[in-house]
Amino acid sequence: MKWSGRRESGNMDDRRGMGSSGKVIAGGGVIGVIILLINLFGGSDLQNLAPVLEQFNNGSEQTTERELTAEEKEQGKFMNALLVDNEDVWTKIFQENNLSYVEPQMVLFSDRVQTGCGTASASSGPFYCPADQKVYMDLRFFDELKSKFGAQGGDFAVAYVLAHEIGHHVQTLMGTSGKVRQMQEGMSQSQANKLSVALELQADFYAGVWTHYNQKMNQILEEGDIDEALSAANAVGDDAIQNRVQGEVVPDSFTHGTSEQRKYWFMKGYKTGDIRQGDTFNNAR
Numbered sequence: 001m002k003w004s005g006r007r008e009s010g011n012m013d014d015r016r017g018m019g020s021s022g023k024v025i026a027g028g029g030v031i032g033v034i035i036l037l038i039n040l041f042g043g044s045d046l047q048n049l050a051p052v053l054e055q056f057n058n059g060s061e062q063t064t065e066r067e068l069t070a071e072e073k074e075q076g077k078f079m080n081a082l083l084v085d086n087e088d089v090w091t092k093i094f095q096e097n098n099l100s101y102v103e104p105q106m107v108l109f110s111d112r113v114q115t116g117c118g119t120a121s122a123s124s125g126p127f128y129c130p131a132d133q134k135v136y137m138d139l140r141f142f143d144e145l146k147s148k149f150g151a152q153g154g155d156f157a158v159a160y161v162l163a164h165e166i167g168h169h170v171q172t173l174m175g176t177s178g179k180v181r182q183m184q185e186g187m188s189q190s191q192a193n194k195l196s197v198a199l200e201l202q203a204d205f206y207a208g209v210w211t212h213y214n215q216k217m218n219q220i221l222e223e224g225d226i227d228e229a230l231s232a233a234n235a236v237g238d239d240a241i242q243n244r245v246q247g248e249v250v251p252d253s254f255t256h257g258t259s260e261q262r263k264y265w266f267m268k269g270y271k272t273g274d275i276r277q278g279d280t281f282n283n284a285r
């Protein structure tokens with residue numbers, strides 16, 4: 001992705017290096033993966049997980065500060081550029097629809113962080129918290145996306161993940177996620193999961209719409225970028241993850257959609273660039 005020369009976003013809160021005493025969640029292994037799976041791409045609410053996370057964090061809280069490495073500083077510049085491009089694209093789309101866009105904050109962290117949705121850790125994976133309208137990311141997730149989930153990686157895998165999370169912010173501003181939460185109350189788990197899938201696929205669609213607009217506005221795409229996004233979307237399909245972790249697939253338990261669905265809706269957003277064509281609630285695919 002071409003990203004140099006962007007202005008400084010006022011909405012990036014870089015807390016990396018301000019981690020805890022390196023005491024990551026003991027269950028980083030299998031437990032971490034399960035938590036990561038549950039939360040991948042964080043449409044789900046963290047409140048349910050806080051008690052789970054807390055029991056692994058019985059160590060005393062010692063905050064330490066360290067200098068970021070040169071590589072981390074470069075990653076920080078890239079994340080700032082992505083955030084700026086999301087601010088510019090969604091401000092334009094909202095204006096085109098006579099709406100005004102409220103920019104979210106993005107918090108980069110290491111190890112653990114307090115959020116409006118509970119305590120989060122590296123193994124929570126990237127997520128958006130509607131309670132404080134912030135996106136939380138521990139960038140080591142992208143190493144895991146490659147090592148644990150077999151994605152090809154690359155800078156546009158990161159761009160896709162951030163654009164997906166900001167897709168959840170767009171859904172919050174449009175009232176979609178609030179409506180979904182209301183509808184899920186009193187529903188059976190499998191029905192509630194179906195609505196969660198539609199919400200997640202729409203966030204993938206919005207990530208595609210962002211890519212479409214950003215390409216028009218900033219000519220950002222390089223050879224292979226779209227493949228990097230598709231590889232990441234493919235790696236985090238519920239069927240791909242369940243196959244990888246438990247060797248069997250339980251469709252009723254899906255909360256984020258299959259690999260095929262996630263790629264389809266990302267590409268539909270990218271090809272059309274039209275937010276009106278993102279009705280994943282009535283166009284099950």
Ligand SMILES: [Zn+2]
Pocket residue numbers: 040041042043044164165168200203
């Ligand atoms: Zn999501």
